[in-house]
Amino acid sequence: MPQTLKACATLPHPMAPIMTPVTRFIRESEEVFTFDLAPEQVAPFMPGQFNMLYAFGVGEIPISISGDSHAPERLTHTIRAVGPVSAALGKLKAGDRVGLRGPFGVGWPIQEYKGFDVLLIAGGIGLAPLRPVIYWLLRHRAAYGRVGVLYGARTPDDLIFRAELEEWRRTPDFQLGVAVERAGPEWTGDVGYVTPLLSKLRFDPADTVAMICGPEVMFRATALALEDAGIADSRIFVSMERNMKCAIGHCGHCQFGPHFICKDGPVHPYDRVRNLLSYREL
Amino acid sequence: MKDIAELLRHHPFAEGLDEDTMALIAGCAKNVVRQPGDYFFREGAAADSFYLVRHGAVALEAFVPGRGTFTFLTIKAGEILGADWLIPPYRSSFDARAIELTRAISFDGKCLRDKCEADPRVGYEMMKRFIPPLLKRLQSARMQALGMYDAANA
Numbered sequence: 001m002p003q004t005l006k007a008c009a010t011l012p013h014p015m016a017p018i019m020t021p022v023t024r025f026i027r028e029s030e031e032v033f034t035f036d037l038a039p040e041q042v043a044p045f046m047p048g049q050f051n052m053l054y055a056f057g058v059g060e061i062p063i064s065i066s067g068d069s070h071a072p073e074r075l076t077h078t079i080r081a082v083g084p085v086s087a088a089l090g091k092l093k094a095g096d097r098v099g100l101r102g103p104f105g106v107g108w109p110i111q112e113y114k115g116f117d118v119l120l121i122a123g124g125i126g127l128a129p130l131r132p133v134i135y136w137l138l139r140h141r142a143a144y145g146r147v148g149v150l151y152g153a154r155t156p157d158d159l160i161f162r163a164e165l166e167e168w169r170r171t172p173d174f175q176l177g178v179a180v181e182r183a184g185p186e187w188t189g190d191v192g193y194v195t196p197l198l199s200k201l202r203f204d205p206a207d208t209v210a211m212i213c214g215p216e217v218m219f220r221a222t223a224l225a226l227e228d229a230g231i232a233d234s235r236i237f238v239s240m241e242r243n244m245k246c247a248i249g250h251c252g253h254c255q256f257g258p259h260f261i262c263k264d265g266p267v268h269p270y271d272r273v274r275n276l277l278s279y280r281e282l
Numbered sequence: 283m284k285d286i287a288e289l290l291r292h293h294p295f296a297e298g299l300d301e302d303t304m305a306l307i308a309g310c311a312k313n314v315v316r317q318p319g320d321y322f323f324r325e326g327a328a329a330d331s332f333y334l335v336r337h338g339a340v341a342l343e344a345f346v347p348g349r350g351t352f353t354f355l356t357i358k359a360g361e362i363l364g365a366d367w368l369i370p371p372y373r374s375s376f377d378a379r380a381i382e383l384t385r386a387i388s389f390d391g392k393c394l395r396d397k398c399e400a401d402p403r404v405g406y407e408m409m410k411r412f413i414p415p416l417l418k419r420l421q422s423a424r425m426q427a428l429g430m431y432d433a434a435n436a
């Protein structure tokens with residue numbers, strides 16, 4: 001499989017964060033927020049690549065780019081506050097600065113699968129790393145077959161990118177399914193796990209590529225459902241998460257079996273990682 | 283009767299069912315319609331029916347004192363609604379409320395149980411159609427219970 005962009009070659013030194021201003025901050029839900037950065041040096045990126053964001057005095061974490069790869073001058077990140085660094089990033093406002101390194105990693109193989117039906121399945125914050133793929137598909141719509149996006153979240157209040165979800169729902173030739181785990185009586189959408197919605201999507205399994213982003217427990221179950229639907233595991237791609245330090249393949253922090261998630265991934269074909277996923281020690 | 287058998291034939295539940303069995307179980311069935319907000323069944327009530335949803339959507343709900351009513355699953359066209367009629371004490375475990383105009387084929391649980399008892403072949407056909415979706419729902423419920431969208435990988 002030809003890989004798209006490899007580790008970043010555009011930074012003066014890939015380990016040196018560049019102070020970058022926040023230009024816009026949006027709260028998506030109680031725990032999730034999105035901000036745009038205006039990088040001094042604009043570097044092209046591919047959907048699925050990530051940056052290292054440094055909250056000064058707290059730490060640095062990998063965060064996928066959630067914006068449009070056709071507009072790399074505005075670097076968008078969508079983050080769920082789970083611990084010290086993500087919570088510190090959640091306190092930023094327009095005009096503040098963060099340390100930025102990147103883009104890093106191998107993204108979604110969207111260029112390699114022109115002409116295919118494309119399924120995207122996201123759980124929770126996993127919609128953020130897949131949003132650039134959606135932008136890509138909408139921009140190059142004629143180059144792909146049927147497109148289906150499934151998105152699962154905890155509750156209706158946890159849904160992110162709500163205005164865009166409505167827009168995508170109204171987009172012709174764009175199948176969107178949203179399921180929440182539980183909801184109050186005012187919610188008239190789907191409630192339940194996300195994979196049963198697969199049966200409502202139209203796609204030709206022999207010519208479909210699927211991309212999954214969410215916690216490991218979710219993508220393992222989803223990959224099985226996709227295989228049951230007839231999609232070969234070599235055409236199922238998952239985005240792996242491991243703790244990272246250098247993000248350029250030097251420190252070994254993100255090692256997963258023979259792979260370094262930071263430079264061989266984060267996106268991997270499922271057939272490459274499925275056996276490794278059964279080793280709980282990894 | 284013929285109408286019900288015809289409706290049944292178009293529901294995925296009946297896929298592969300022979301004509302005799304179709305006619306036999308159609309004898310326990312009738313067509314029903316629920317307006318949005320109407321209940322198919324309520325928690326604690328006798329579970330004397332189950333439904334094959336033809337159009338619309340139904341929310342399965344549980345009431346949590348102090349927190350209100352929660353939907354934990356929606357059932358759509360082509361799916362089965364209600365499983366408590368299968369096992370004693372035949373009592374509904376939750377509420378099922380139409381959230382859209384919903385049309386369904388309603389089966390009398392006792393009538394169908396009697397026919398399954400009388401002819402185990404029919405019983406086995408029914409079991410083959412009930413167990414897979416129920417197992418899938420159980421697996422999904424496990425995923426939901428794990429709160430998997432919040433899980434960390436690293």
Ligand SMILES: Cc1cc2nc3c(=O)[nH]c(=O)nc-3n(C[C@H](O)[C@H](O)[C@H](O)COP(=O)(O)OP(=O)(O)OC[C@H]3O[C@@H](n4cnc5c(N)ncnc54)[C@H](O)[C@@H]3O)c2cc1C
Binds near residue numbers: 063244
């Ligand atoms: C390639 C890559 C891309 C990523 N992209 C994004 C992104 O776009 N948006 C985003 O929000 N996160 C993303 N992450 C995850 C993010 O880097 C981690 O959540 C990070 O560890 C948070 O750091 P922290 O200091 O805030 O919390 P930590 O101190 O690292 O963790 C605090 C607590 O939260 C738990 N935790 C850690 N990560 C998660 C998680 N992802 N979900 C739930 N609980 C967690 C930990 O187990 C711990 O208990 C990505 C990770 C990788 C490897």
Ligand code: FES
Binds near residue numbers: 243245250251263
């Ligand atoms: S984070 Fe250092 S090798 Fe991947």
